[in-house]
Amino acid sequence: MDNKDWDIVSGPKLLGFAMGAGLFFLLLFGSEPGFVFIVDHANLLFHEAGHPLVGLFSERLEPYGGTLGQLVFPCVLAVSFWRKGQSLSLAGAVIWFFENWLNIARYMADARALQLPLVGGGDHDWNTLFSRWHLLRYDVQIATVLKVGGWLGMAGACLWVLWRYWQDRERAKLSPAPTTFIHEVS
Ligand SMILES: [Zn+2]
Structure with missing residues (x-):
């Protein structure tokens, strides 16, 4: 991974990323444990597209x-x-991937309570799946694990960006200004 040619995370880019991520996390905290505006709309869209697609291949796997x-x-x-x-x-x-874990966790935690409004009013995925796996009574605990995992994953992505920024500072010191060779043609 160290040999990979990553885009350099410069100071301004890091700042931009930090501001974007900060706003996103504020939005998440603000909506916790509810529906996150726009983000969860997109998630829901992909969720609803996923059912019939998988359903094409297997009715049994359709809830997944x-x-x-x-x-x-x-x-x-x-x-x-x-x-x-x-x-x-x-x-x-x-970060979006792991934000989905929060969304999925919210649905899981509802497996017995059945309080969430479901699109299309169909089956409750996690009631179906947890019942199938005989894990229904652990719905809230499993959801909590997933939720913590989601936050850890998002934090990990941010730490990785910080680490890349640090790496790039070193890289910039070792090989200064690689773009200065472009002028030869004129
Ligand atoms: Zn579903």
């Missing part, structure tokens, strides 16, 4: 489709940013 759908898109983005070495975009995709 929503959660998979939510997680697949940030994953695809993350892999694409990773391959392009776009450090801040990668961190953003990873």
Whole structure:
């Protein structure tokens, strides 16, 4: 990973990222434990797209489709940013991935309570799945673990950006101004 050509996280970029992430976390804290405006709208969209897609292949796996759908898109983005070495975009995709864990945890925690309004009024995914796995009475505990994992994942992405910033400072010192060779043509 150290040899990878990551975009340099400069001071201004770090500042921009910190402000964006800070606002995002404020939004999350502000909406906790409820629905996060826009972010969870997008999550819901991918969730609802996931069910019928997985349902095409297996009716039994269909309840998993929503959660998979939510997680697949940030994953695809993350892999694409990773391959392009776009450090801040990668961190953003990873944060979105783990924010989904909070969203999923909220749904899990509702498995017995059945209080959340469900789109389409269909089956409750986690009531179905936890019943199937005989874990229904642990719904709240499992949700809590997922939620903590989500926050840790988001914190990890931020720490990684800080670490990249630090690495890039070193890199800039070792090889100053690699762009100065461009002028030869004129
Ligand atoms: Zn669902």
